[in-house]
Amino acid sequence: MSHTTKLLPALAAFFLAGCMTAPAGAAPQRAVSQADVDKATEILGASVAFDTVAGRGRVPAYADYLAGVLKAGGFADEDIELVPLGETATLIATYHGKSAEAPIVLNAHMDVVEANPADWVRDPFRMETDGTYYYGRGVLDDKYGLTMLVTTLLRLKREGFVPSHDLILVLTGDEETTQKTAEAIAPRFRDARFVLNADAGGGTLGEDGTPHYYSLQAGEKTYADYEIVITNPGGHSSRPTGSNAIVDMAGVIERIAAYEFPVQTSEVTLGYFRESAKQTPGDLGEAMAKFAADPSDADAVARLSKEPEYIGQIRTTCVATLIDGGHAQNALPQHVSANVNCRIFPGVSPDSILQKLQELAGPGATVSLPLAAHSSDASPLDPTLMAAVRKAVDVEAPGVPVIPNMSAGATDSLFFRAQGIPSYGVCGIFMKPSDDFSHGLNERVPVASIPGALNYWHTLLTELSK
Ligand SMILES: [Zn+2]
Incomplete structure (x- = not known):
């Protein structure tokens, strides 16, 4: 591994x-x-x-x-x-x-x-x-x-x-x-x-x-780390300009966190949920069975999405994992970067995820994929x-x-x-x-x-x- x-x-x-x-x-x-x-x-x-x-x-x-x-x-x-x-x-x-x-x-x-x-x-x-x-x-x-x-x-x-x-x-x-x-x-x-x-x-x-x-x-799933960078002219912290790279990055990260990538299935994941349903008691097992029968079942999707163990089985997921920003306690930040780690559903290109993240981040931020992501x-x-x-x-x-x-x-x-x-x-x-x-x-x-x-x-x- x-x-x-x-x-x-x-x-x-x-x-x-x-x-x-x-x-x-x-x-x-x-x-x-x-x-x-x-x-x-x-x-x-x-x-x-x-x-x-x-x-x-x-x-x-x-x-x-x-x-x-x-x-x-x-x-x-x-x-x-x-x-x-x-x-x-x-x-x-x-x-x-x-x-x-x-x-x-x-x-x-x-x-x-x-x-x-x-x-x-x-x-x-x-x-x-x-x-x-x-x-x-x-x-x-x-x-x-x-x-x-x-x-x-x-x-x-x-x-x-x-x-x-x-x-x-x-x-x-x-x-x-x-x-x-x-x-x-x-x-x-x-x-x-x-x-x-x-x-x-x-x-x-x-x-x-x-x-x-x-x-x-x-x-x-495909493993991919995206880097998001926001830069700003900065200035003295006693003279706020109305624009702040840390605040802007906070907005970007909130938008990414709130975004749900589309629900996806494959023969493998449907078979996984069909068989796992038989092993899983209660409403979770019911949600698995419903999802395997009908992946558009919104209740089943909502139930599975609540479980960290299963959310990644139904869609691409992206989460912020690292953040670095600012250079002095008394200066407006000039540079903020964040790492967003994605687990991409098979068949989805890492480039299309980059485009989505750029769209969510907005024009004031630059999103890149520093290391090639290998997908299959x-x-x-x-x-x-x-x-x-x-x-x-x-x-x-x-x-x-x-x-x-x-x-x-x-x-x-x-x-x-x-x-x-x-x-x-x-x-x-x-x-x-x-x-x-x-x-x-x-x-x-x-x-x-x-x-x-x-x-x-x-x-x-x-x-x-x-
Ligand atoms: Zn191994």
């Missing part, structure tokens, strides 16, 4: 982790062996030991390690490519299929968020366990998803499985920061059937360990993909709802979606919200989650490659 804050709806807030424990008692069709579980544990532990934090230049060394693991598992030298980019890199490994049909890209990221050892109970870059959890930076986000993908590919090789088309593992190297590796590599896979991203989506357990639902990420459309809910995810989820948690989800951005999927490649966050972990410490201190994953996640990926990849 990116460093940019992701405000997922409460129902799915813990998928921030990138990937998300298998409930005991699930009955996989092809139960994973203890040897594979041990292999995954070994790879996960070795992975955590590479401190792939931005700026330390450790991603290439980690990629070399992974290349070695893949080669030892049967990948040919020429099927593994390391694409350097600055201090980081992308690792691409091709698992050849029977035909030249459009390949499926399997995506995860090798980098991790910074971790200060002084703040952690344990060394963040040495995986440790208390028997219930594995601890370490990246043990969830995203080295868990990455490890489950790699271990599943090794298992499929050993089983002699030949997919109907190529499976291409694409491991990016800066997802948590600049996302340049995904941006650079995505165009190469324009012809892919779709991207399965291990960095988003996943299952949710109740606090009693019962599986509640599975979330599939199929869209992301939501991916269609492909029936074959949905059926395969259904089957893979049933291996872990039979019958739980599969709920499509639009996150507040951003994973590397956005760059693939921007190339027109449908991309889905389909991590294999089932986890309690209270177990998610990704990006934070003492990041952990349940030890018991590994067999279920391995069975999930094995089912998903074989179903999609028949």
